[in-house]
Amino acid sequence: MLTRHVLAGRKIAPLTPSERAQLEGAISEVRQVAARTVLVRRGEELEHSTLLLKGFLSRYVDDRRGHRQFVSLHVPGDLVDLHAYPMKQLDHDVAAVSDAEVAIMPHTAIKAITAADAELARKLWFATLLDAAMHREWIFRLGRLDATGRVCHFFAETGARLQAVGLGGLASFSLPMTQAELGDACALTSVHVSRVLKGLRDGGICTFRDGEVSIHDPALLARRGQFDPTYLYLQPSHAIRAQKETPHVRQPDPTFR
């Protein structure tokens, strides 16, 4: 079942068998993609969107000096560029972080299924709004957290997302990224990432080795990264597991009512 991870573990009614059948019917082909293959270039005209089935993809923007900033990381079940359906082009590139398998959904098919089924259209809209929620959180991460906090937050988020789709737990999960790519996600140099990882390992918080994250102290990881999973809109059972380790670390502004 190609769509088994779509919206899995999220705080929205799961896809019904009919909706799932429509979504699968909208897939025109399945492609295998090697790691570091660019799937979409910024500004390219698009007539299809992509559903990630296996592996990891990134969305990124390069600066004038070629420094790369990941603006999102995608896990299986993500509709990576559903926003290309109304927008017809992207303002960022999409590439495979690991070997991946993707499903291609022509925009004509997306138009047909969303026109025919308003509830399915609402669920697809929810998926793009999840992206927006994560973008807001990534702004917070880079604007307010130091190097260690950024890496902790990124690991906590990725673990929670993988757990929601049944591909990992809060204790350990596969993350086939290099330290340089971790730096691209957290706006840090490789050297800085190396230093942070050493500190996390020595501090007994987590270990990142050979593309595997092992979290030894989830509570401390969450606290250090100020991670609050509310923005992931997880099903209560997943949210409780992620939240259990997460004290409420953010303080509301008392002057806002």
Added chain:
Amino acid sequence: MSANPIQPFDEAGAVSVEEGIVLVDGPDGVAIALTPEAARVLGERLIAGRRQGRGIAKPRTSRNRHNLD
């Protein structure tokens, strides 16, 4: 406007060295890596800025940073 608009920090970030690169962490979202030469120049500029800032900026404490006094 927030009751706690961002105030100048009264605590400096931490500095460490890894593989000959100078790393500055904090406060807040600061996380940069500098070559030793860039770190030297930045350090001099910070000291020059400190000279200019003294006598203009009011004394800062942890209390007034958080609008508690």
